[in-house]
Every structure is written in C-alpha cells, then in structure tokens.
Amino acid sequence: MKRTALLWIALVAALLSGCLRKEILDDISIESAIGLDDAGASKIRGTVLIPIYKKEETTNKTLTSVSISVNDLLEELQHQASEPLVNGSIEILLYGKRLAEKGIFPFVDHFHRDASIGTGLYLAVVDGTAERLLKGHYGRQGNAIYLSNLLKHNIEQRDIPKTNLHLFLKAYYADGQDPFLPYIRRAGKNVYIQGIALFRGDRVVDYIQRNDLFFFKILTDAYTEGTHTLRIDHNLYISIKNIATSRNISFSGSQTQPHVHIHLSLEGVVREYKPTPFSPSIRPLIERQFEKEIKKKTSELIKRFQQQQIDPIGIGEWAKSHYRRFRYRDFYRRYRDLPVHVTADVRIRDTGIIE
Amino acid sequence: MASPTESICKILTLLKRSRDFQTKVYQNQSSGQSVSVFYIESLVDIDMMVKYLYPYLIHYPFTSLQHLADVLPLEDAHLSSAPRDVQQKLLEGYLAIQLIEQDDLVLLVKAQKKIERTLTIPEVEFSVVGPKESFIESLETNLHLVRKRIPSERLTVNLFRVGSLSQTKLAVVYVDGIADPENVQTVIQRIQTIEFDEVIDSSYIVQIICDNRHSLFPQLLDTERPDRVAAVLAEGKVAVMVDGSPHALIGPTTLVEFFSSFEDYFSNWIIASFFRLIRLFSVAFSILITPIYVATLNYHYELIPKDLLGTLITSRKEIPFPPIIEVLFLELTIELLREAGARLPTKVGQTIGIVGGIVIGTASVEAGLTSNVLLILVALAALASFTTPVYKMGNTIRLLRFPFLLFAEMWGLLGVAFCFCILMTHLLSLTSLGRPFLSPLFPPRWGDWKDAFIRLPFSEQAKRPLSLRPKQPLRFNSDKAKAKRDIENIDE
Structure with a gap:
C-alpha cells in the first residue's frame, strides 16, 4: 500500500515536470530595460534593451516595435528575437517625456502584474525619447546596469528621493499623495539626472530642476546624505553635508481650516568654507542663514505644488491620520490656499578635522 | 553444533x-x-x-x-x-x-597466540591536540583503553558472543547509575537477537541493530578514539565494542553529533563553536549548492543578481548541455576521483587526486563541456563534504545531493523545497536506539543546545543531555564550577 502510493507520487512528479516551461539561462534573451515612447494615435513605441554578455564587455542590443499595449508590444518583439524574450530581470523602465505627459499608468500596469518582476525596479522619465537614450552605449556593464547604478547611488547617497516601482504605485494609489520620478536626459555619450518629474495622477505636470533637488529631498525623504552649498554673499560660501534630517508634519486648526506645519531639522557637517578659517562665532550665523534659505526654498516649492494642485510630499496622507472623518475631496478643494508654515532647525555638528 | x-x-x-x-x-x-x-x-x-x-x-x-x-x-x-x-x-x-x-x-x-598491532594514532578522526591513541583490533586492549580513562566500579562491561560461525566477542559498555537502563536494555536485547553467521566488524553490528535499515543515515556513531568513548560514556551513552574492530559504536546518537569533531572539546569554546557552525554550514552548502545551481539556471533566472548574470551567462555560453547534464558529469567525476583515490595505495591516490582535480577540471572547461563557475561550485561542495568529521556521514552527505539534483531538474526550487521536506520527514521519524535522531532540534531540548550547534564552556555543561534521560542528570556542581577561586578563597 505504502509502496504503491510512493510509486504513484514518483510517477506523477516525473510526468508533471513535463508541464513546466524551462527557461535555461543561456537559451533566453533577458530584457534588462524597456523604454516606452508616444507613437501618436494612442500607440506606443517600445524599445527593449537586451545585454549581450561577453568576457570583456557587455554590449547592448535593442529591439523596437510599435503597438497599442505593452503586452502586445512584447509579443510583437518576440518575432524579432532569436531566443525567447523574458522580462524577469528588468532593471529600469523609461518613459519618454511626451508619453509621460499623456499618462503612463496603462503602461506600468503590465509590469506590476507580472510575478517575475520585482517591485524594486527603477522608473524614470526621459527628456526626449526613451528609444534614443537606450540606443546609446554607456559603461562596460551594459546600459541597464549603468542606468540603475546611476539612479541607485544618487538615491542612496545624494539628493534624489527614493523611488522605485513599489513607491510609485503606492503614491499613485494613495489618495493623499502624488508620485514623482527621476527625470533623466542623454547628453552625447552620457546620461545625467536633470531633476524630478512631478505627476498629477499618472501625468507629468511639472519638473523640479537640479538646484531644488536638495530641498525637495528633505521635504519628501527622511534621511539624506546630500550636500548643499550656501552662498551668504558673493565671496562667502559654505558647503554643508547633511548627516541626518528629519521632517515632521503637524496640523493645527479645525478640519475645515487646517494649518500645516512642516518642521525640518537638519544636522550637518561643514565640508568647505570660504574664506577660511571658520570661527566658532560664525556658526550660529550660518545656521540661521541656512534655516532661512531652507524656509524660503521649501516654501517656494510648496507654493508651486499648491498652484499645480499636486501633493508629492503626501500632506493629504498626514492630514488623514490627524483628523477624524477626514475627506480627501474637501481637503484638496482647499489645498491651493492651504496655509503651510515651514520651520527649520539647522545644527552644525562638526567643522571638519582641520579645526 | x-x-x-x-x-x-x-x-x-x-x-x-x-x-x-x-x-x-x-x-x-x-x-x-x-x-x-x-x-x-x-x-x-x-x-x-x-x-x-x-x-x-x-x-x-x-x-x-x-x-x-x-x-x-x-x-x-x-x-x-x-x-x-x-x-x-x-x-x-x-x-x-x-x-x-x-x-x-x-x-x-x-595458551592463545596473541598477535595484535601496537597502538597507533587515530587516522580517520585525527586531531592536532589531545590524546593520540586509537583503538586496535583486540577487544581486551580496547576495553583497557576505555577502562583506564574511567577507573570506576560503575563502569560496566557486558560480554556477548555474536555470529553463529564467527562467535565474535562483543562488549556492551556503560556507566551504571548514569546511563538510562532502558537504553542499555535496548542495546542488549538487539544484540542478543542478532541472526548472522560471520560478524567481522562493528559496522556489521551497526547495520544489524540500527532502527531503520533502509536509512542513508548511520544511526550509531562510530569512533576510533577511546577518549571520545570515555567522554560520551560519562554523558550517559552506551558503547558497543566488537572484537576485531578498531571502531567502537556509540548510541543513542543525534544528527548534530555526527558534525561535532572530538577536537572541539580540546579548544576554547568560542573557537570550537565557530568550527562547528562552519561544518554545519558546509554540509548545507555541499548538499544544496549544485541543486540550487540547476534550479536557478533552469527556471529562476530572475533570482540571479544583475552583476552575476553576465558572469554566469558568459561561462555557460559555449556549453552544449543543459545544466543537469553538466552537473551530473562533474559530480560523477568527483565521485570517481574519490573512489579511485580511496581504492588505490596512498601515494598513487594522491597523484590521482591531483591529476583528476587539475587536469580533468581544466580540460573540461577548456573543451567547453562544463562552465568554470560550476567547476568551482562542485569543487567547493566536494571540499565541504570532507569537513564532516565522521567518515560514514560524509558518504551520506555526498549521496544526498543526487535526489536533490533530480528534483531541482524537475521542479526547480520548488522541487528542492519538496525534497528537503522529504528529508526532514525522514529525519524526524528516525530514531537511534529508540531516541529521536533530530534531538535537540526536535523534540526541542533547549538545554541540550549547549553542546549541539555550538559548544558552551565546560562550566555550562553541568547537565547531561536531557534526550539521553540519564539517571543522574548532573555531572558536577555548576555553582562551584563557575565560582572564581583564588588562592585566598581556597581555605574557606
């Protein structure tokens, strides 16, 4: 009895294994990046990047096709590939500026339904077309790794706030928040981060330039390692590397007339100072000056968001957890004129080893 | 008769x-x-x-x-x-x-003629520090080696004769008042009912009296070290010694005991624990690494980190075989080398090892039959399997990976998980002299963890292993062992 059962299990196991589709690593074309552009007439032009691995260097191959949906597009591209295309290790999804301004959500949907794709992959909006950017040749490890490393270190150590597919979808689905994505551009043989693309729903409505990234990051992300140079007058400037920031959003007033208080505290280290030497007496001055600058710049940014009727900081979500029986619709009806007060607290912890 | x-x-x-x-x-x-x-x-x-x-x-x-x-x-x-x-x-x-x-x-x-070799150093369970005596083929000498380490009237030796033709002398040794009488009875009962004609070695006994004859796992620990036997007798275990065999059997034993070398007790507890953990890790590595390779390359390319993808693909590009054939080819080559090395005289064996390892390995990569990544993995897995201190367990470990490979080929990582479940089920049901083989992991005996995956200092080892159900649970007074005694305190 036991033996027959065992035999059956073995038989079924062996037979069922035939139903499994094998994807042997060297017999598949692994897509590493996909770029989507607007092709007019509600069609998209998709570019798939396939790395060709060689001993010394990884080269890039791109396949391009036009279709109405992402799924259709990938099916279409299979006809051009000698080995089956698989999308389990996509590093980055790129959206052309024109498509992004029309709305990208229908073209994100496919990727978050696919179980083989993780939600940690990067999304970015391209100034120009994604196709042109992907057809370049950057770095020795292939374009996809180049691009994802470019974003990765800027997110982890510099002034780009954390973004990936997961966070994009979270902000997209949240009622009290709007998504944002890095905004990149090809310049000859290089790619550089130009700023941040701000979304209303799934459409890009505004861009933050590089100068404002520092302030945008301390508004949206909890901890940064960014550096900011403060110009006090034309021959006095100081570079401050912030080692820890925290932001606190609180509310006062009734639900019908809320006041938003954003408190930003920042601890920093002096990295460069001119004219040297840095005297301890100047420290409070610089702290106050920096606080003033933070207040001014972030208030400007928030004003801009309010005029565009977008909320990348997620003030709505904070308000939701503060007020009982909160209604997003009412909140955002008043959003444009919402009084937002920014306070900042800067502390310089260290002035470098030369002191 | x-x-x-x-x-x-x-x-x-x-x-x-x-x-x-x-x-x-x-x-x-x-x-x-x-x-x-x-x-x-x-x-x-x-x-x-x-x-x-x-x-x-x-x-x-x-x-x-x-x-x-x-x-x-x-x-x-x-x-x-x-x-x-x-x-x-x-x-x-x-x-x-x-x-x-x-x-x-x-x-x-x-007026018996006594021909026996002199005592030699342990070869299978060699240790750099510690005693260098090992058992020989004479039961009297072996008993002497154990008895001189436990000069106590409680050390009990029961003699039996097994084998209808060989009439082999066999001794069941235990410390009365410490060992659980139930364990002793189990051994004696099983030995008395042995039906066999020619008992040559203790490994015959282990196969005859073990709990599950079809299991890959040895269910009694065999050792050639009298010091190890003495140490485990003090813990409350039972030893079986067979005339004509330089290996004594110890039971009841547990799975983790097979991965503890007796040298662990000769070094500081932190160092000993580190090496034990290394050994356990290397066992898992040795069994699982090639099945994971096969599963990942066949089914789960998305699990491979992006930086490794290029390395793996370039090394696999020229290989005409699917991963499973590649792996089986190399694994069987390693087994062949090991078997050839074991059968040949020592000096020739070494040469074969070098020839096989270097020449066949490099040549098969250059010929494009195997990828060099896999060659490294297989070599590491083989190396890891040799860290097992008990030779018989090492053989088990080497065989275990083949069912895993089969399941990995059929079902990918799911198959590996499935195979692991089967293995765990088997281990859970396995007993050694009626005591659970997977203890102290399951049934959980937290107190016994002090000498399982890690080895805590001697002052923490006051309690005998609970899973052995010793009649006298305490080995020594742990408070006194922990107290720091300086010269001025001794008089008090």
Whole structure:
C-alpha cells in the first residue's frame, strides 16, 4: 500500500515536470530595460534593451516595435528575437517625456502584474525619447546596469528621493499623495539626472530642476546624505553635508481650516568654507542663514505644488491620520490656499578635522 | 553444533581432519603416566607450551588432572567434560590434556597466540591536540583503553558472543547509575537477537541493530578514539565494542553529533563553536549548492543578481548541455576521483587526486563541456563534504545531493523545497536506539543546545543531555564550577 502510493507520487512528479516551461539561462534573451515612447494615435513605441554578455564587455542590443499595449508590444518583439524574450530581470523602465505627459499608468500596469518582476525596479522619465537614450552605449556593464547604478547611488547617497516601482504605485494609489520620478536626459555619450518629474495622477505636470533637488529631498525623504552649498554673499560660501534630517508634519486648526506645519531639522557637517578659517562665532550665523534659505526654498516649492494642485510630499496622507472623518475631496478643494508654515532647525555638528 | 550424544572423542576425531590439529603423547618421568595433548597449532602459543607446560607434564609427579590444574602457573586451566565446551575452547586456542585415552575428563589450558598491532594514532578522526591513541583490533586492549580513562566500579562491561560461525566477542559498555537502563536494555536485547553467521566488524553490528535499515543515515556513531568513548560514556551513552574492530559504536546518537569533531572539546569554546557552525554550514552548502545551481539556471533566472548574470551567462555560453547534464558529469567525476583515490595505495591516490582535480577540471572547461563557475561550485561542495568529521556521514552527505539534483531538474526550487521536506520527514521519524535522531532540534531540548550547534564552556555543561534521560542528570556542581577561586578563597 505504502509502496504503491510512493510509486504513484514518483510517477506523477516525473510526468508533471513535463508541464513546466524551462527557461535555461543561456537559451533566453533577458530584457534588462524597456523604454516606452508616444507613437501618436494612442500607440506606443517600445524599445527593449537586451545585454549581450561577453568576457570583456557587455554590449547592448535593442529591439523596437510599435503597438497599442505593452503586452502586445512584447509579443510583437518576440518575432524579432532569436531566443525567447523574458522580462524577469528588468532593471529600469523609461518613459519618454511626451508619453509621460499623456499618462503612463496603462503602461506600468503590465509590469506590476507580472510575478517575475520585482517591485524594486527603477522608473524614470526621459527628456526626449526613451528609444534614443537606450540606443546609446554607456559603461562596460551594459546600459541597464549603468542606468540603475546611476539612479541607485544618487538615491542612496545624494539628493534624489527614493523611488522605485513599489513607491510609485503606492503614491499613485494613495489618495493623499502624488508620485514623482527621476527625470533623466542623454547628453552625447552620457546620461545625467536633470531633476524630478512631478505627476498629477499618472501625468507629468511639472519638473523640479537640479538646484531644488536638495530641498525637495528633505521635504519628501527622511534621511539624506546630500550636500548643499550656501552662498551668504558673493565671496562667502559654505558647503554643508547633511548627516541626518528629519521632517515632521503637524496640523493645527479645525478640519475645515487646517494649518500645516512642516518642521525640518537638519544636522550637518561643514565640508568647505570660504574664506577660511571658520570661527566658532560664525556658526550660529550660518545656521540661521541656512534655516532661512531652507524656509524660503521649501516654501517656494510648496507654493508651486499648491498652484499645480499636486501633493508629492503626501500632506493629504498626514492630514488623514490627524483628523477624524477626514475627506480627501474637501481637503484638496482647499489645498491651493492651504496655509503651510515651514520651520527649520539647522545644527552644525562638526567643522571638519582641520579645526 | 555438537549434540549431547557426541563424546569428546568424536569431537577430536572431527578436528583431526584439519592438518593443523596436533596430537602429542608424553610420558611423565615420575609417575610413568601417559598424557595426550591436543591443540590447534595455528592458534596456540608454542613458546608458552614449551616454557610452562612441558616441565610439569614431564617432570612433575601429579596424581590427577585436578592436581595438575592446581599447580600449573597459567592464566586459565580448568577441567571440563562437556564436549561442546571442549570444542569451543580448542577453537579458541586452548590446549586439551587427557590422562588416559577414552577418558571423559579433559584439562583445558589457555595458551592463545596473541598477535595484535601496537597502538597507533587515530587516522580517520585525527586531531592536532589531545590524546593520540586509537583503538586496535583486540577487544581486551580496547576495553583497557576505555577502562583506564574511567577507573570506576560503575563502569560496566557486558560480554556477548555474536555470529553463529564467527562467535565474535562483543562488549556492551556503560556507566551504571548514569546511563538510562532502558537504553542499555535496548542495546542488549538487539544484540542478543542478532541472526548472522560471520560478524567481522562493528559496522556489521551497526547495520544489524540500527532502527531503520533502509536509512542513508548511520544511526550509531562510530569512533576510533577511546577518549571520545570515555567522554560520551560519562554523558550517559552506551558503547558497543566488537572484537576485531578498531571502531567502537556509540548510541543513542543525534544528527548534530555526527558534525561535532572530538577536537572541539580540546579548544576554547568560542573557537570550537565557530568550527562547528562552519561544518554545519558546509554540509548545507555541499548538499544544496549544485541543486540550487540547476534550479536557478533552469527556471529562476530572475533570482540571479544583475552583476552575476553576465558572469554566469558568459561561462555557460559555449556549453552544449543543459545544466543537469553538466552537473551530473562533474559530480560523477568527483565521485570517481574519490573512489579511485580511496581504492588505490596512498601515494598513487594522491597523484590521482591531483591529476583528476587539475587536469580533468581544466580540460573540461577548456573543451567547453562544463562552465568554470560550476567547476568551482562542485569543487567547493566536494571540499565541504570532507569537513564532516565522521567518515560514514560524509558518504551520506555526498549521496544526498543526487535526489536533490533530480528534483531541482524537475521542479526547480520548488522541487528542492519538496525534497528537503522529504528529508526532514525522514529525519524526524528516525530514531537511534529508540531516541529521536533530530534531538535537540526536535523534540526541542533547549538545554541540550549547549553542546549541539555550538559548544558552551565546560562550566555550562553541568547537565547531561536531557534526550539521553540519564539517571543522574548532573555531572558536577555548576555553582562551584563557575565560582572564581583564588588562592585566598581556597581555605574557606
């Protein structure tokens, strides 16, 4: 009895294994990046990047096709590939500026339904077309790794706030928040981060330039390692590397007339100072000056968001957890004129080893 | 077997068919009595006979066999009239002395020839520090080695004979008052019911008395170190020693015990724990790495980190086989090398190892038959399997990866998980002398973890392993062991 059962299990196991589709690593074309552009007439032009691995260097191959949906597009591209295309290790999804301004959500949907794709992959909006950017040749490890490393270190150590597919979808689905994505551009043989693309729903409505990234990051992300140079007058400037920031959003007033208080505290280290030497007496001055600058710049940014009727900081979500029986619709009806007060607290912890 | 009707005379005639059976007749000078001496030449120490027995036989005026037995300065001399006893003793190397032929009474004198090698250093369980004695083939010597380490009246040795043809002497050793009588009874009962003709070695016993004969896992620990036997006897385990075997068996044992080298007890507890963990990790690595390779390359390319993808693809690009064939090819090559190395004399074996390892490995990569990434993995897995301190367990580990490979090929990582479930089910149901094999992992015996995956300092080892159910749970007073004693405190 036991033996027959065992035999059956073995038989079924062996037979069922035939139903499994094998994807042997060297017999598949692994897509590493996909770029989507607007092709007019509600069609998209998709570019798939396939790395060709060689001993010394990884080269890039791109396949391009036009279709109405992402799924259709990938099916279409299979006809051009000698080995089956698989999308389990996509590093980055790129959206052309024109498509992004029309709305990208229908073209994100496919990727978050696919179980083989993780939600940690990067999304970015391209100034120009994604196709042109992907057809370049950057770095020795292939374009996809180049691009994802470019974003990765800027997110982890510099002034780009954390973004990936997961966070994009979270902000997209949240009622009290709007998504944002890095905004990149090809310049000859290089790619550089130009700023941040701000979304209303799934459409890009505004861009933050590089100068404002520092302030945008301390508004949206909890901890940064960014550096900011403060110009006090034309021959006095100081570079401050912030080692820890925290932001606190609180509310006062009734639900019908809320006041938003954003408190930003920042601890920093002096990295460069001119004219040297840095005297301890100047420290409070610089702290106050920096606080003033933070207040001014972030208030400007928030004003801009309010005029565009977008909320990348997620003030709505904070308000939701503060007020009982909160209604997003009412909140955002008043959003444009919402009084937002920014306070900042800067502390310089260290002035470098030369002191 | 001799029936009761058989007489001594008949037995002697039966034995006479062998050419090495000798019959000598002597006449005593004083009494004039004729004495016949029977013995098997190949078993008897002739020197002893000439030196101690003949002077008495020829010159001493004895009156009866009993008289002779009383005066002989030899270890064992007794009278016997049982034909069966006479036969057995003759076959063990005794001399049989008869006064007048046809007499029913025989004097049996022990004059065994003892040929045994001297004590050597342990080769399988070699340790850099610690005692360098290992068991040899003689049971008496082996018992001596254990007994001198436990000079206590509580150390109990039970002797048995097993094997209808071999009549092998076997000793069950335990410390009375510490070992669980139930464990001792289990061993004795199983040994008494052994049905086998020729028991050569203790590994025969292990296969006959183990709980599950179809399991890949050895269920009694075998060791060639008398110090290890003494140490585990003190924990409350039972040892079985077989005459003619330089390996003693220890039970009840657990899975983790097979991965603890006795050298662990000779070094600091942190170092010992580190090496134990390394060993356990290397076992898991050795079993799982090639199945994971096969599963990942066949089904789960998305699990491979992006930086590794290029390395793997470039190394696999030229290979004409699917991963499973590639892996089986290399794994079987390694097994071949190991087997060839084990069968050949030591010096030739080493050469084979080098030739096989370097030449076949490099050549197969250059010929494009295997990828160099896999070559590294297989070599590491083989190396890791050799870290297992118990040789028999090492063999089990090496065999275990093949079912895993099969499942990985069929079902990918799901298959590996499935195979792991089967393995765990088997291990959970496995017992050693009726005690759970997976203890202290399951059933969880947290107290026993102090000497399982890690080894805590001796001062923490006051309690004997709970899973052995020792009659005396405490080894020593742990408070006194932990107290720091300086010179001024000793008097208090």
